[in-house]
Amino acid sequence: MGSSVKIGIITIGNELLSGFTIDRNSAWIGQRLLEIGLKVHVKKTIADDADMITKSLDELSQDCNHIIITGGLGPTLDDITVKTLYEYFGDSPVFDEEYWKELEKRFKAINMKVPTLNRNQAHKGDKVKMIDNSFGTARGMHFEKDGSNYFALPGVPKEMEGMILSYILPHLEKKLTSKVHCETIRTTGLPESILQEKIVDLIESKNCDVAFLPHRMLGVDIRLTTSNHQSLLDLKDQIVNRISKYVYGFNNDTIEKIVADKLKEQNLTVATAESCTAGMLSAKLTNLSGSSQYFNGGVVCYSNALKRDVVGVDSDLLDKHGAVSEEVASELASKIAKKLKSDIGIGITGIAGPKGGTEKKPVGLIFVGIFYKNNVYIKQYNLTPNRKINRQLTVVLCLNELRKLLEKN
Amino acid sequence: MGSSVKIGIITIGNELLSGFTIDRNSAWIGQRLLEIGLKVHVKKTIADDADMITKSLDELSQDCNHIIITGGLGPTLDDITVKTLYEYFGDSPVFDEEYWKELEKRFKAINMKVPTLNRNQAHKGDKVKMIDNSFGTARGMHFEKDGSNYFALPGVPKEMEGMILSYILPHLEKKLTSKVHCETIRTTGLPESILQEKIVDLIESKNCDVAFLPHRMLGVDIRLTTSNHQSLLDLKDQIVNRISKYVYGFNNDTIEKIVADKLKEQNLTVATAESCTAGMLSAKLTNLSGSSQYFNGGVVCYSNALKRDVVGVDSDLLDKHGAVSEEVASELASKIAKKLKSDIGIGITGIAGPKGGTEKKPVGLIFVGIFYKNNVYIKQYNLTPNRKINRQLTVVLCLNELRKLLEKN
Numbered sequence: 001m002g003s004s005v006k007i008g009i010i011t012i013g014n015e016l017l018s019g020f021t022i023d024r025n026s027a028w029i030g031q032r033l034l035e036i037g038l039k040v041h042v043k044k045t046i047a048d049d050a051d052m053i054t055k056s057l058d059e060l061s062q063d064c065n066h067i068i069i070t071g072g073l074g075p076t077l078d079d080i081t082v083k084t085l086y087e088y089f090g091d092s093p094v095f096d097e098e099y100w101k102e103l104e105k106r107f108k109a110i111n112m113k114v115p116t117l118n119r120n121q122a123h124k125g126d127k128v129k130m131i132d133n134s135f136g137t138a139r140g141m142h143f144e145k146d147g148s149n150y151f152a153l154p155g156v157p158k159e160m161e162g163m164i165l166s167y168i169l170p171h172l173e174k175k176l177t178s179k180v181h182c183e184t185i186r187t188t189g190l191p192e193s194i195l196q197e198k199i200v201d202l203i204e205s206k207n208c209d210v211a212f213l214p215h216r217m218l219g220v221d222i223r224l225t226t227s228n229h230q231s232l233l234d235l236k237d238q239i240v241n242r243i244s245k246y247v248y249g250f251n252n253d254t255i256e257k258i259v260a261d262k263l264k265e266q267n268l269t270v271a272t273a274e275s276c277t278a279g280m281l282s283a284k285l286t287n288l289s290g291s292s293q294y295f296n297g298g299v300v301c302y303s304n305a306l307k308r309d310v311v312g313v314d315s316d317l318l319d320k321h322g323a324v325s326e327e328v329a330s331e332l333a334s335k336i337a338k339k340l341k342s343d344i345g346i347g348i349t350g351i352a353g354p355k356g357g358t359e360k361k362p363v364g365l366i367f368v369g370i371f372y373k374n375n376v377y378i379k380q381y382n383l384t385p386n387r388k389i390n391r392q393l394t395v396v397l398c399l400n401e402l403r404k405l406l407e408k409n
Numbered sequence: 410m411g412s413s414v415k416i417g418i419i420t421i422g423n424e425l426l427s428g429f430t431i432d433r434n435s436a437w438i439g440q441r442l443l444e445i446g447l448k449v450h451v452k453k454t455i456a457d458d459a460d461m462i463t464k465s466l467d468e469l470s471q472d473c474n475h476i477i478i479t480g481g482l483g484p485t486l487d488d489i490t491v492k493t494l495y496e497y498f499g500d501s502p503v504f505d506e507e508y509w510k511e512l513e514k515r516f517k518a519i520n521m522k523v524p525t526l527n528r529n530q531a532h533k534g535d536k537v538k539m540i541d542n543s544f545g546t547a548r549g550m551h552f553e554k555d556g557s558n559y560f561a562l563p564g565v566p567k568e569m570e571g572m573i574l575s576y577i578l579p580h581l582e583k584k585l586t587s588k589v590h591c592e593t594i595r596t597t598g599l600p601e602s603i604l605q606e607k608i609v610d611l612i613e614s615k616n617c618d619v620a621f622l623p624h625r626m627l628g629v630d631i632r633l634t635t636s637n638h639q640s641l642l643d644l645k646d647q648i649v650n651r652i653s654k655y656v657y658g659f660n661n662d663t664i665e666k667i668v669a670d671k672l673k674e675q676n677l678t679v680a681t682a683e684s685c686t687a688g689m690l691s692a693k694l695t696n697l698s699g700s701s702q703y704f705n706g707g708v709v710c711y712s713n714a715l716k717r718d719v720v721g722v723d724s725d726l727l728d729k730h731g732a733v734s735e736e737v738a739s740e741l742a743s744k745i746a747k748k749l750k751s752d753i754g755i756g757i758t759g760i761a762g763p764k765g766g767t768e769k770k771p772v773g774l775i776f777v778g779i780f781y782k783n784n785v786y787i788k789q790y791n792l793t794p795n796r797k798i799n800r801q802l803t804v805v806l807c808l809n810e811l812r813k814l815l816e817k818n
Contacts, residue, residue, distance in 0.1 A: 040426040289765075
């Protein structure tokens with residue numbers, strides 16, 4: 001698939017080598033490439049050093065015919081990357097009057113003069129195509145040599161991403177022998193292996209690349225890639241029908257966005273009473289701008305006293321069943337909905353760990369209650385020994401339950 | 410510094426190339442190496458493919474004399490990495506009865522039989538030193554060839570980290586001509602450039618490597634590295650004296666851990682009333698096991714009705730000054746402390762954005778109130794246009810204020 005395009009990535013920066021910056025740029029590029037059916041062959045990270053840049057270009061061009069370089073395009077005089085690239089491709093930059101005027105215009109619009117430092121960015125040679133930068137002043141560079149393409153992009157994520165989307169992907173798509181289609185089905189609530197088992201027969205019968213992509217324990221994406229669009233849509237429908245309970249969205253959907261949309265559509269409001277997740281669900285529900293439309297607020301009732309005094313859970317219930325129980329999760333949900341005059345109330349109580357477990361109530365035992373239309377829906381989870389995972393997972397599982405409820409109604 | 414040790418890292422895995430997994434392993438390794446004064450020379454990421462592995466070993470061994478390989482040490486039969494490494498170093502693995510017995514013992518302790526699949530991991534050659542794995546069954550491998558060292562480690566972070574700490578760092582430290590000392594001063598509340606200005610004279614006069622390491626907008630680490638321990642300690646003291654207000658900890662300290670320790674030490678409890686951060690402060694305060702000792706709970710009072718009805722903020726105050734005001738932050742702090750019978754109350758109100766700003770109260774305007782010993786300390790922040798950054802930054806700034814208060818008292 002994807003013809004003879006072979007891609008290498010070079011990321012430049014000392015902070016990438018020392019680990020102060022985690023290399024998210026190349027991961028982002030890898031994902032965008034995969035969406036058009038292309039795989040990255042090799043990635044290399046090096047310091048901002050002329051010899052290393054030259055050597056890596058030599059090395060990668062042995063195997064790859066498209067090389068994407070990010071980082072090292074700043075405005076400082078001693079910018080090694082730009083200088084090295086011009087030398088490597090036997091080109092010499094001259095001052096680019098036209099781009100300088102463009103920069104002056106841009107800065108004038110915000111009442112500023114172009115800093116002299118930026119003069120370095122207004123140069124170009126005659127062997128290079130400059131790539132527009134919608135978010136900054138450093139343009140990208142596109143060289144061709146011996147049938148191979150070399151793209152140099154800034155390291156600033158937004159600027160780099162803009163150039164990949166507007167220039168490099170269209171360039172690559174033209175080279176593909178067939179258009180590749182890609183759809184991602186986002187699921188949560190089932191581990192990869194069980195998910196696979198459930199749909200293995202569907203996958204086997206179709207001429208479609210299927211990848212299972214677990215996001216730690218929070219969910220599994222199923223990515224379908226093929227050049228046959230109809231067969232992609234058919235398979236997608238079949239899979240979604242088979243495992244609809246676990247599918248929360250597609251492609252770039254997030255579960256909080258899906259839930260937020262449904263709440264707004266149905267004109268519903270939510271309130272939360274969180275014990276072990278201690279505000280994480282509320283924080284997630286308010287990640288999106290405009291969340292006050294559907295989120296009223298919540299109580300982080302870490303102590304029993306709060307569950308009783310602020311949320312209004314019956315103290316007999318707390319004594320009889322303990323804070324981590326179906327009964328208390330249920331009361332938290334219904335009481336918080338009433339107290340905060342909300343259509344939906346969510347109660348979460350559990351043992352996040354790593355300490356505090358007992359034989360009867362081990363670490364990882366979590367109860368979620370969702371009050372809606374005079375019913376309380378209860379879910380019990382037996383998660384992991386890990387505090388962080390338990391808390392994150394509970395939030396995602398809970399949002400997925402809420403999604404299912406809102407879809408039914 | 411650090412003698413002639415030259416380090417290369419090879420990470421193996423398709424999911425790293427496609428960007429589904431972000432390469433945090435090599436960043437983590439880079440950080441640990443820097444702490445002993447070593448820099449990574451080059452990093453390469455490749456697929457689990459014999460030719461690519463062989464080629465990359467050849468390439469990196471030209472420049473590097475220590476090569477760390479991570480990933481591709483699973484228990485499956487077709488494990489290419491292990492096979493390729495044995496071939497590359499002209500070694501042939503035979504069944505390792507001793508390690509198999511060890512595995513049987515380990516599995517017996519948890520009432521299981523060793524899966525047959527794991528037999529592959531109980532092999533070793535006679536040119537390899539095996540590296541113990543405290544967290545899993547796949548051992549690491551250490552080969553030597555032509556004066557260079559090659560370490561192959563699993564890709565599972567915990568297992569990889571264990572081997573770096575217990576085996577590779579000690580190995581490297583022996584090779585260093587001089588012991589390198591490293592200390593990190595963790596700060597928050599000042600941007601990198603201003604921080605630099607404040608201490609530039611101190612730095613210039615000392616024979617010490619100083620690096621400023623910003624963590625997005627959340628804080629800046631100042632890392633001091635030198636072989637002269639006394640000069641390191643002197644400089645550290647001088648810097649901390651100069652900017653003590655902004656220093657929250659050292660090395661691997663986190664701000665929530667520092668605050669938690671002080672709260673426990675002083676036997677104090679905290680309650681929160683969060684508007685724009687909507688539970689993020691509570692979630693952070695409860696990241697650590699045992700947080701119920703100092704954290705009572707909180708209210709996520711997203712709406713005005715909740716600020717009034719649940720927390721008890723005076724409605725006249727809300728009408729007169731608006732929800733985002735010094736006065737409301739102050740009331741949130743003092744009322745929540747009283748309501749939840751806590752020593753300390755924290756109130757947060759602000760405009761996280763990207764919408765909802767006015768000329769008088771723009772996006773990024775945040776008020777934090779901390780009630781303690783019958784006083785309320787108020788901080789006003791004018792942050793960024795970015796919702797996510799504003800919310801994260803507020804939590805960190807607020808924890809830093811709390812830290813300063815607890816240090817004074």
